[in-house]
Amino acid sequence: MGVRLYNTASRSVQPFSPQDPGRVGIYACGPTLYGPAHIGNFRTFLFYDLVHRYLEWRGYGVHFVMNFTDVDDKTIAAARARGATLADHTLVYERQVVEEADLLGVRRFDVYPRATAYIGPMVALVERLLERGLAYTTPDGSVFFRIAAFPDYGALSGRDPGAARTGERVAGDDYGKEDGRDFALWKGIKEGDREAGAAWSAPWGEGRPGWHLECSAMALSEVGGTVDLHLGGEDLIFPHHEDEIAQSEGATGNPFVRHWLHAKHLRVEGRKMSKSLGNIVGVGTLLAEGVSAAALRHLLLSAHYRTELNFTEEGLKASRRAVDRLLDFDSRLLSHPVRSSGPESGVREASESALASFREALDDDLNIARGIAVLFGFVNRVNGRLDTHAVIGRAERDAACAALASIDEVLGLIEVGRRERRVDKELGDWIEERIEARRRARAAREWMRADAIRDELAAEGIVLEDGPAGTRWKMRQGRH
RNA sequence: GGCGCCGUGGCCAAGUGGUAAGGCAGAGGACUGCAAAUCCUCUAUCCCCGGUUCGAAUCCGGGCGGCGCCUCCA
Numbered sequence: 001m002g003v004r005l006y007n008t009a010s011r012s013v014q015p016f017s018p019q020d021p022g023r024v025g026i027y028a029c030g031p032t033l034y035g036p037a038h039i040g041n042f043r044t045f046l047f048y049d050l051v052h053r054y055l056e057w058r059g060y061g062v063h064f065v066m067n068f069t070d071v072d073d074k075t076i077a078a079a080r081a082r083g084a085t086l087a088d089h090t091l092v093y094e095r096q097v098v099e100e101a102d103l104l105g106v107r108r109f110d111v112y113p114r115a116t117a118y119i120g121p122m123v124a125l126v127e128r129l130l131e132r133g134l135a136y137t138t139p140d141g142s143v144f145f146r147i148a149a150f151p152d153y154g155a156l157s158g159r160d161p162g163a164a165r166t167g168e169r170v171a172g173d174d175y176g177k178e179d180g181r182d183f184a185l186w187k188g189i190k191e192g193d194r195e196a197g198a199a200w201s202a203p204w205g206e207g208r209p210g211w212h213l214e215c216s217a218m219a220l221s222e223v224g225g226t227v228d229l230h231l232g233g234e235d236l237i238f239p240h241h242e243d244e245i246a247q248s249e250g251a252t253g254n255p256f257v258r259h260w261l262h263a264k265h266l267r268v269e270g271r272k273m274s275k276s277l278g279n280i281v282g283v284g285t286l287l288a289e290g291v292s293a294a295a296l297r298h299l300l301l302s303a304h305y306r307t308e309l310n311f312t313e314e315g316l317k318a319s320r321r322a323v324d325r326l327l328d329f330d331s332r333l334l335s336h337p338v339r340s341s342g343p344e345s346g347v348r349e350a351s352e353s354a355l356a357s358f359r360e361a362l363d364d365d366l367n368i369a370r371g372i373a374v375l376f377g378f379v380n381r382v383n384g385r386l387d388t389h390a391v392i393g394r395a396e397r398d399a400a401c402a403a404l405a406s407i408d409e410v411l412g413l414i415e416v417g418r419r420e421r422r423v424d425k426e427l428g429d430w431i432e433e434r435i436e437a438r439r440r441a442r443a444a445r446e447w448m449r450a451d452a453i454r455d456e457l458a459a460e461g462i463v464l465e466d467g468p469a470g471t472r473w474k475m476r477q478g479r480h
Numbered sequence: 481g482g483c484g485c486c487g488u489g490g491c492c493a494a495g496u497g498g499u500a501a502g503g504c505a506g507a508g509g510a511c512u513g514c515a516a517a518u519c520c521u522c523u524a525u526c527c528c529c530g531g532u533u534c535g536a537a538u539c540c541g542g543g544c545g546g547c548g549c550c551u552c553c554a
Contacts, residue, residue, distance in 0.1 A: 042554085307485090309492095367494075369502075372503075387511090467518090
């Protein structure tokens with residue numbers, strides 16, 4: 001059947017059909033660098049990561065572009081409040097978000113354009129729109145898009161362009177608009193912009209680009225004529241993406257995007273995350289508190305991207321346990337005794353069917369909840385086999401390892417979890433030494449001494465698992 | 481007011497016409513020196529009412545409840 005994805009534009013799930021399967025061009029709206037990213041941002045970024053990883057897993061050649069918005073009202077305001085230049089201010093948060101994304105296992109995308117590096121293309125875009133009569137300048141040096149001249153406006157979000165809002169009161173900086181719905185392509189220079197390094201010259205006057213324009217310019221420059229997949233948070237459908245379509249198609253005359261995907265927002269303890277509620281949760285804060293990155297990844301990834309996800313303390317705990325189960329299985333599989341030949345235990349069959357079911361689940365509009373269920377079903381089945389078969393064939397074991405690794409190429413849970421369990425060589429050697437001492441104590445049936453050693457290790461976060469093939473140990477992950 | 485989404489066991493969450501995946505939590509059992517890990521068993525008729533159908537959580541109608549966007553917002 002192939003990959004099927006929901007398309008916001010058609011409001012239905014449809015086959016994913018890139019123009020050129022060999023090079024799928026994807027543009028994702030990235031963070032605005034005014035402050036630290038929060039878990040809501042990261043739910044969206046992890047959704048991007050899923051799209052990225054899954055399409056590559058399915059064999060597509062993916063060219064994935066995620067921008068950084070480093071100039072807009074908020075970044076300028078934040079930079080000015082700190083007395084920093086725009087460039088200095090945004091660099092701080094760019095570094096931070098990249099670092100956090102790495103910690104959560106978000107694979108690096110191909111290109112990260114920063115808006116301020118695309119002023120040229122933006123100016124060119126506006127010039128074309130002016131030529132075509134789709135834009136007009138105002139006395140303060142701003143340029144607005146003329147929505148009345150673009151009949152398709154509203155198609156993505158399902159709005160009637162003619163209705164409502166026309167006669168609305170205009171905001172303070174929007175003097176001169178012909179129509180209340182018209183949006184700014186370029187904002188004429190204002191007090192303080194130049195000092196903050198937020199002013200560029202253009203044929204119609206000095207100023208800075210409008211937010212919507214930035215994404216159009218970067219998408220057209222970095223992805224090309226038509227974007228196969230354009231991703232974003234659900235809040236961007238209107239007006240941001242509607243405006244991107246209007247500008248891009250108005251200027252080029254070509255379809256801008258084939259397929260739109262939007263991730264739903266998350267809630268925190270049942271409530272909307274907002275400044276006024278004071279419940280904005282930063283990823284950096286959580287990680288600093290000792291929350292496991294793998295657990296956080298699991299939680300943010302575990303619900304389908306088009307359903308509301310409720311971020312709770314309890315959910316985080318459940319996710320942590322779930323990831324532990326995966327990691328325990330991973331290490332059990334790797335250390336399970338094998339022989340070169342002999343009767344099959346059923347592990348190979350379980351591996352093959354897990355891979356097929358996983359693909360089926362993810363092909364269906366990235367149904368990750370079902371995909372994760374398939375994974376746990378696999379873990380369960382194989383654990384059962386390992387219980388009843390003290391030794392399995394090497395080829396079977398390898399097949400199971402390969403299946404697990406393959407699925408984790410998409411989920412990245414074991415990938416991130418393993419990192420957190422890793423210990424340095426010195427600690428590792430000490431652990432091995434202690435385990436050997438405990439082994440001797442146990443052999444001598446000196447339980448008190450053996451348990452004292454186990455407690456000693458537990459105090460360092462090391463958990464032991466005795467099995468027929470010896471004792472395995474693991475580093476307990478973060479507090480949550 | 482306009483557009484849209486959702487309501488499944490204690491919590492989270494799949495399933496969208498054939499009699500309920502998975503994770504967490506809970507109970508009992510097996511294994512273990514004790515643990516840990518693991519396995520087995522048990523725990524829901526799907527917000528309510530009506531309709532369509534041989535058959536509905538799944539379709540239709542009506543309620544009730546929760547939520548999103550419409551303004552900066554992932």
